[in-house]
Amino acid sequence: MHLRAALPETYLAALQGLFGDRLHLGEAMRLQHGASESHFEAILPDAVVFARSTEEVVELVKLCGAHDIPLIPFGAGTSIEGNTTPVRGGVTLDLSEMDAILSINPGDLDCTVQAGVRREELNAALRHMGLFFPIDPGANATIGGMAATRASGTNAVRYGTMREAVLSLRVVTPDGRDIRTSRRARKSAAGYDLTRLMIGSEGTLGVITEITLRLQGIPEAISAAVCSFETLAGAVETVVQTIQLGVPIARVEILDDVQMRAVNRWSKLDYPELTTLFFEFHGTEGAVKEQAETVADLAAANGGGEFQWSNLPEERSKLWAARHQAYYAAVGLRKGAVGWPTDVCVPISRLAECIAETKMDLEAASIPAPILGHVGDGNFHVIFVLDPDSREEAAEAERLNRRLVERALAMDGTCTGEHGIGIGKQDWLVAELGGAVDTMRLIKQAIDPHNLFNPGKIFAS
Ligand SMILES: Cc1cc2nc3c(=O)[nH]c(=O)nc-3n(C[C@H](O)[C@H](O)[C@H](O)COP(=O)(O)OP(=O)(O)OC[C@H]3O[C@@H](n4cnc5c(N)ncnc54)[C@H](O)[C@@H]3O)c2cc1C
Numbered sequence: 001m002h003l004r005a006a007l008p009e010t011y012l013a014a015l016q017g018l019f020g021d022r023l024h025l026g027e028a029m030r031l032q033h034g035a036s037e038s039h040f041e042a043i044l045p046d047a048v049v050f051a052r053s054t055e056e057v058v059e060l061v062k063l064c065g066a067h068d069i070p071l072i073p074f075g076a077g078t079s080i081e082g083n084t085t086p087v088r089g090g091v092t093l094d095l096s097e098m099d100a101i102l103s104i105n106p107g108d109l110d111c112t113v114q115a116g117v118r119r120e121e122l123n124a125a126l127r128h129m130g131l132f133f134p135i136d137p138g139a140n141a142t143i144g145g146m147a148a149t150r151a152s153g154t155n156a157v158r159y160g161t162m163r164e165a166v167l168s169l170r171v172v173t174p175d176g177r178d179i180r181t182s183r184r185a186r187k188s189a190a191g192y193d194l195t196r197l198m199i200g201s202e203g204t205l206g207v208i209t210e211i212t213l214r215l216q217g218i219p220e221a222i223s224a225a226v227c228s229f230e231t232l233a234g235a236v237e238t239v240v241q242t243i244q245l246g247v248p249i250a251r252v253e254i255l256d257d258v259q260m261r262a263v264n265r266w267s268k269l270d271y272p273e274l275t276t277l278f279f280e281f282h283g284t285e286g287a288v289k290e291q292a293e294t295v296a297d298l299a300a301a302n303g304g305g306e307f308q309w310s311n312l313p314e315e316r317s318k319l320w321a322a323r324h325q326a327y328y329a330a331v332g333l334r335k336g337a338v339g340w341p342t343d344v345c346v347p348i349s350r351l352a353e354c355i356a357e358t359k360m361d362l363e364a365a366s367i368p369a370p371i372l373g374h375v376g377d378g379n380f381h382v383i384f385v386l387d388p389d390s391r392e393e394a395a396e397a398e399r400l401n402r403r404l405v406e407r408a409l410a411m412d413g414t415c416t417g418e419h420g421i422g423i424g425k426q427d428w429l430v431a432e433l434g435g436a437v438d439t440m441r442l443i444k445q446a447i448d449p450h451n452l453f454n455p456g457k458i459f460a461s
Helices: 011-024 028-032 054-067 119-127 143-149 194-196 232-244 257-267 286-303 313-324 324-333 349-365 389-412 426-432 434-448
Strands: 047-050 071-074 093-094 101-107 110-115 166-172 178-180 205-212 221-229 251-255 276-285 308-310 338-345 371-373 379-386
Touching: 011 054, 028 047, 028 093, 047 178, 054 071, 054 093, 054 166, 054 205, 071 143, 071 205, 071 221, 071 251, 110 119, 110 338, 119 143, 143 205, 166 194, 194 313, 205 371, 221 232, 221 313, 221 426, 232 276, 232 286, 232 349, 251 257, 251 324, 251 349, 257 276, 257 313, 257 324, 257 371, 276 286, 276 313, 324 379, 338 389, 349 371, 349 379, 371 434, 426 434
Parallel strands: 047 093, 071 093
Antiparallel strands: 101 110, 110 205, 166 178, 166 205, 221 276, 221 308, 251 276, 251 371, 338 379, 371 379
16 A cells, blocks of 8 residues: 655645545545555545535646646546556545536436436436436446446446437536536537547546436336356357347346356355346337347257246346346455456457457466456456465466457457556557557647646556
8 A cells, every 4th residue: 555745735725725624634535545446556645625516626626736736536436447546646536525416307318417426326316207327337336437437337238338328528627627518419510529538538638527418218118037058158149149130138248157156155146157148128018028039039049048037126126236246246256355357348249259268268267257247248357356465366367367358459359348447458558559549648638738637547657
């Protein structure tokens, strides 16, 4: 754990004046904002502040600029590539108290929220209007953090990612400007697309303070299904064929045998410990039935076992609760272990090959490493479950991760489908995009010439 040097007195006094008791210098609060959900070493920020308005964010940005202090935006801290780790110290700006839902427009199927609103709270507020916000990364992340990481998750195969869900952003830029990137219109051809530039920028280009989101109507019928497979290849082939046939599936998740063992143990369930697909179908009663029957036929043809499906909400909740606990279930495979989750995404036609080769690597490994993923998008994760004190295990995970990413890149895939670059995937960004990374650096230098916004993320300097 790295502790950092103190901040200049004049800066601290100004910070105190701005935030009062919402300025925190104590170690526990700094540790909470310097640790990560993954294996990265904690680095403590020098201070943590909680903002309550865009105007406060503007003042903070100007103050940090005047004193050359790094500023790290922070939502719920659920990101897993060390995205919030304050590698150069500075002040962490926690936006979780900016949690107002500013407007909901059912007629336009959109809403505007402050950045600290969490996705579960938003969905609770939308439910009685028959609406929902579909992006579901499992963790109860903030909408600002999800926009900043271009998050997706289990529903993306049907509803897209944050790239599709965000209509407009209010952003404070490093020079202290308070800008809106777009209006509420469903589409626009007005100038550069600053909305998309900010989405996935991981706090390096601006602090997002408000987000206007597209919403979806809650479907008339929702059903869920589970099916186990004798072989990993049979499960993946079922998914590939489902997508290629154009079945508008809402969710399809793969959990391999190791992950199913972990889920059974963690959530006290008794699923067969075989590669398993979890599905969800949305639509009218008839459409849902038709989709489920089509997929059941494909599963049977690919060696699937019993196709258990249900439209009872409590059955669905049980199934998805188990899926959402999968990361903690995996880490729970070993007492005192730490998780190192990684994710890649490949074109769907290469998915079967990519997962099969990866599984061969993992079966030969000395550490548990379950596979799970949002396979409808060609996206899957491996979670290395490590002894935190073992250098050998860390080195092995690094080797396996390298092979995984190289394999995905060789298949014209990406080194991260949804977790972002943070500090964990910087070398792979260059391997993936080459000269385009120089163009990204030019954009960063133009917008943040003093490199104060979340420095050391996406690029090393
Ligand atoms: C168990 C588990 C499962 C997960 N599954 C998925 C998944 O399926 N799909 C997926 O996409 N992700 C997944 N994640 C990752 C995580 O939930 C996402 O990265 C999430 O989008 C981050 O949101 P946050 O509010 O926690 O942001 P933080 O972790 O606080 O911040 C993430 C990044 O965004 C920046 N940031 C935060 N708020 C703002 C803001 N207002 N303005 C500008 N920059 C900001 C930060 O500086 C940082 O770079 C999972 C995480 C866990 C722990």
